[in-house]
Amino acid sequence: MSKNRKPTRVRRLSAEAVTAGHHIIGPAGAEPTKVVGTDIENDDFGTPAVVVATLDSGDTLRIATGSQVQIAVDDAEAGAGSIPAQDGTPEAVIAHAVSVHPESTQLQGIAERLSNGVNVKSGSNLQDVHDLALSLLVDFADATNAQRVCDLLTPLPFDGNFGRWKWIEGALALASYLAYDDGDPARADAYSASLRTADDAETDPLKAKLAGAVRQRQLNAPNLYDPEISRAAAAGNPAAEKDWRVVRLTALFYLRSHGGSETLTTEELTRRIHNELLAIRAL
Template sequence: MVNRMDRTGLRAVPAEVLAAGDLLAVPDGGEPAEVAAVAVEDDDFGVPALVVATLANGRRLRLATGSMAYLEPAGSDLGGSAVAADHGSAEELVAQTAQAHPDNPALQELAGRLARGINLKSGSNLQDLHQFALTLLVDEGDTAASLTIADLLADLPFDGNFGRWKWIEGGLAIAAYLTRHDDVRSARYSTAIRAADDAEADPLRAKTAAMYRQRQLNEPNVYDPEILRASGAGRSEVERDWRVLRIGVLLYLRAHGGSETLSRDILERRIAAELAAVAALNAQLGE
């Protein structure tokens, strides 16, 4: 069982942040295996319930949302990718952005994966781009670079694939927040984020989907129990990871126009408070 594994030297992260390329500890205590793909399965009410990680060897591992996954730290080296990438390409943009933040290992790792080639039809590449933009915002406060990367996602249309769309949606949410002082531009992102809302052609299914969506908007999962547990246990790194997930939820809610229970103004104040909380935790972890 997982709780009997030797986790020495492994990093605990929320299951929801697993990404392709991560080296994931397996339940039987064997060598950590590379994650090839990640999917999230909803329960019957449309609420995320399981994170399904497909390993490079074809094995599938199921983790409950809200649980912890254990990763082996993986170093990466951009290896001059900015030079190798085509001029003006997404790969070059990512590499040059990462080079501006050489002391951020998360950005270096993401850029190392993306330097192999960015396929905007690949869910794992879209996930990495979203995480890259979010890390620039949350950890570095580099709003200009974060918006530039988010725009790589925001330009992509909804094609019916909800697995890919959630990362595009995340990019749109970041972009809408970072352009909040430009009403016209921010509104374009907010309109685009609702593209999937009316995708269901069947009237009954569309009505059911709208009901679930409104419930999720009114009663969003912002990881209160997980954050409280991590804070109470003094696990600052775990608390930080849960707060970053919370920021993603709040950004989405804001871009969607808020809800019946959370206005856009309230959401903006909460986002600012969470960014400050993560900055404080980062400073604490860096001491």
């Protein structure tokens, strides 16, 4: 913190979401110290295990992945993070979610595109809302705001337009995982049930049977983009690797929301989602 700006509150952040510019509160409540860089160390099995935060003092903090730390927030950030008076409207939810992460030009760009309101008939608007929720979880480990943004889409019904539905479906799959991870399996199941309404939309018995068989094959042998991820990693292209891993992550959310399959259990999918989030944040 600068000498002229005192921390007014503290918020908790996932270890993997700590980035340069954050003011982290050290062990035993030590004074907030600015982070100037982070790195992630893997364990002997190649799984991200420890976040190493380098401080402006030259010291380092080693933080276990999956744990949370405290970040000091100053007056300006606290003001920006307050919820607008029209709390509950899509615009207010989006504005609040983005204001919590003022350092992100990506989130600011999405908010700007949605500044005139969310048109639920617009596929591009639905995609922006979905992408905002996904980025909040993936890039900032902000599950609370990711859930709130998801819920701008989760009440929308399937209307036969699969181009629009895929973004609503993605939000339902993400919301289902977030609810499960938050210890609310009943709510997670409710999101999953809403997602599967499109599966039962076909009224012709023969077409419905054929569609069900195709869907089961997709669940049993899903495309998880292993070749694309391997090629990007081998080429030393972390941006492309991250993009493909995010696509894989959304596929894992979808699979989990369907209760797994004959080849992938919900427990295995949950494990893979956790590991995928760690791998993405390590890039």
